[in-house]
Amino acid sequence: MISGGLIIQDLREASSGIGRAPAELLALKGAKIVGNFRSNEKSAFEVVNHIQKIGGEAIAIEADVTIKEQVNALVEQAINLLGRAIGTLVEQGTIR
Numbered sequence: 001m002i003s004g005g006l007i008i009q010d011l012r013e014a015s016s017g018i019g020r021a022p023a024e025l026l027a028l029k030g031a032k033i034v035g036n037f038r039s040n041e042k043s044a045f046e047v048v049n050h051i052q053k054i055g056g057e058a059i060a061i062e063a064d065v066t067i068k069e070q071v072n073a074l075v076e077q078a079i080n081l082l083g084r085a086i087g088t089l090v091e092q093g094t095i096r
Helices: 020-028 041-053 068-082
Strands: 006-010 032-037 057-062 085-089
Touching: 020 032, 020 041, 020 057, 032 041, 032 068, 041 057, 057 068
Parallel strands: 006 032, 006 085, 032 057
Antiparallel strands: none
């Protein structure tokens, strides 16, 4: 059991299942999920809604993880909404 710890997760690939499966599993283990998305809001909220339907706690926040200020704002907003962060999960990286 994760005991309500907050996991910030990149949901850019949520529609393909790459982001969805770990988010759902962590939620079932008790983690609070903050799904990050840059442009695919619909897919991110589909994951959030499903997690909530299975009894988990999840929100989605838009941020471009290649921009430091947006990452800082994402983490701050996530902590303000759900509490202390215990980890992040990123399925893919962006190199500029």
